[in-house]
Amino acid sequence: MVKAGIVGFGYMGRFHLRKSRLCEGIEVVAVYDVDKSKAGEAQQEGLIAARSLDELLGMEEISLILVCTPNDSHRDITIAALRAGKNVMCEKPATMNAREAEEVVAEAEKAGRFYTIHQNRRWDTDYLLVKKVLAEKTIGNYTTINSWVYGQRGVCFGWRADPEKGGGMLYDWGVHLIDQMLNLYPECKVDRVFGRLESILTPAVDDFFEAKLFFDNGVCANISVGTFSLQETPRWMVFGDRGTLKLDDFDWLSGTMARIREKVYGFDSVYFKSNLGPSRTMAPLAPEMIEKLELPVIEEEPLTFYRNLVASVQGDETPFVTHGEIVRDMKIIDAIKLSDQTRQVVTLGI
Numbered sequence: 001m002v003k004a005g006i007v008g009f010g011y012m013g014r015f016h017l018r019k020s021r022l023c024e025g026i027e028v029v030a031v032y033d034v035d036k037s038k039a040g041e042a043q044q045e046g047l048i049a050a051r052s053l054d055e056l057l058g059m060e061e062i063s064l065i066l067v068c069t070p071n072d073s074h075r076d077i078t079i080a081a082l083r084a085g086k087n088v089m090c091e092k093p094a095t096m097n098a099r100e101a102e103e104v105v106a107e108a109e110k111a112g113r114f115y116t117i118h119q120n121r122r123w124d125t126d127y128l129l130v131k132k133v134l135a136e137k138t139i140g141n142y143t144t145i146n147s148w149v150y151g152q153r154g155v156c157f158g159w160r161a162d163p164e165k166g167g168g169m170l171y172d173w174g175v176h177l178i179d180q181m182l183n184l185y186p187e188c189k190v191d192r193v194f195g196r197l198e199s200i201l202t203p204a205v206d207d208f209f210e211a212k213l214f215f216d217n218g219v220c221a222n223i224s225v226g227t228f229s230l231q232e233t234p235r236w237m238v239f240g241d242r243g244t245l246k247l248d249d250f251d252w253l254s255g256t257m258a259r260i261r262e263k264v265y266g267f268d269s270v271y272f273k274s275n276l277g278p279s280r281t282m283a284p285l286a287p288e289m290i291e292k293l294e295l296p297v298i299e300e301e302p303l304t305f306y307r308n309l310v311a312s313v314q315g316d317e318t319p320f321v322t323h324g325e326i327v328r329d330m331k332i333i334d335a336i337k338l339s340d341q342t343r344q345v346v347t348l349g350i
């Protein structure tokens with residue numbers, strides 16, 4: 001049985017407690033939170049409430065620390081845990097920048113313990129569907145992928161509104177969506193990056209951002225996150241040279257995919273559309289030229305990340321989210337920020 005300790009018993013601390021209770025081979029035994037009121041909550045769950053980080057890290061039975069605190073504290077807590085001889089799974093983003101991520105990776109290698117990041121959205125079913133459609137070339141060769149997440153509430157809450165704590169949407173949702181994109185093409189490099197960050201309704205941090213990642217295979221990934229949109233936007237759009245996929249939500253069922261029929265190449269059918277005005281380029285195709293495709297079935301994998309975590313502590317597997325990926329995610333974040341500051345596209349080749 002892998003015994004684990006949680007640092008930061010807020011929303012994600014509780015999430016990891018629930019997950020661990022669904023997965024065989026792991027038991028969370030203790031918690032540390034700077035907010036003393038969390039001690040009672042931990043005890044109600046049958047957990048030891050450590051009075052300090054050192055006390056938690058000094059518990060010999062614990063071999064895994066789950067870091068679930070605000071983003072600015074990830075580096076220091078992770079390094080302290082590694083130096084105490086623990087394996088670490090830290091919440092995303094790994095750190096505040098790539099330099100810090102490299103520092104933590106070096107500490108993990110020195111300590112001979114594993115260090116990984118909770119990139120749970122690699123197993124979202126909408127993402128797995130996009131990955132499958134790309135791999136199988138269902139709608140041809142790909143040019144453009146849009147990954148958009150928009151909410152309605154307008155503002156970032158609590159520490160997410162504080163730049164010192166690592167607030168803002170680029171660190172919050174951005175790091176998930178970037179990690180997903182990089183894992184669509186793990187063998188490709190990102191040549192160039194464009195970024196634009198805005199504070200629309202939350203002062204001090206970005207409550208909206210957009211980023212473009214240009215892969216060296218010619219695909220452009222458009223990522224955009226906003227906290228205020230009162231109109232629904234698709235979660236994903238994937239443009240192939242034989243068809244198009246649209247996913248509306250965070251699952252594999254709510255979308256549509258269409259492809260041009262096999263023998264159709266000239267796209268010469270012009271179907272009259274009254275409000276379009278004079279344009280042949282933008283005129284729709286005749287319906288019989290288009291084939292509506294079933295979306296592939298995607299199995300849910302709610303515990304895959306956790307099972308790998310447990311197997312990694314036991315030495316039977318290595319963590320899915322690797323050191324190279326952790327640093328690369330943060331390098332892309334740095335490049336997006338630099339692009340926003342300089343109003344330039346940033347050349348990378350990573």
Ligand SMILES: NC(=O)c1ccc[n+]([C@@H]2O[C@H](COP(=O)([O-])OP(=O)(O)OC[C@H]3O[C@@H](n4cnc5c(N)ncnc54)[C@H](O)[C@@H]3O)[C@@H](O)[C@H]2O)c1
Binds near residue numbers: 071091092119158
């Ligand atoms: N992977 C995901 O899907 C996902 C989703 C949400 C949040 N997160 C990440 O999880 C982390 C926590 O987010 P949250 O929403 O749970 O925040 P939260 O505010 O709900 O909880 C954070 C907890 O950490 C405690 N804390 C703060 N500083 C501490 C310190 N130095 N030592 C010990 N405890 C400390 C706070 O008192 C609080 O109880 C963030 O890094 C966030 O980006 C990940």
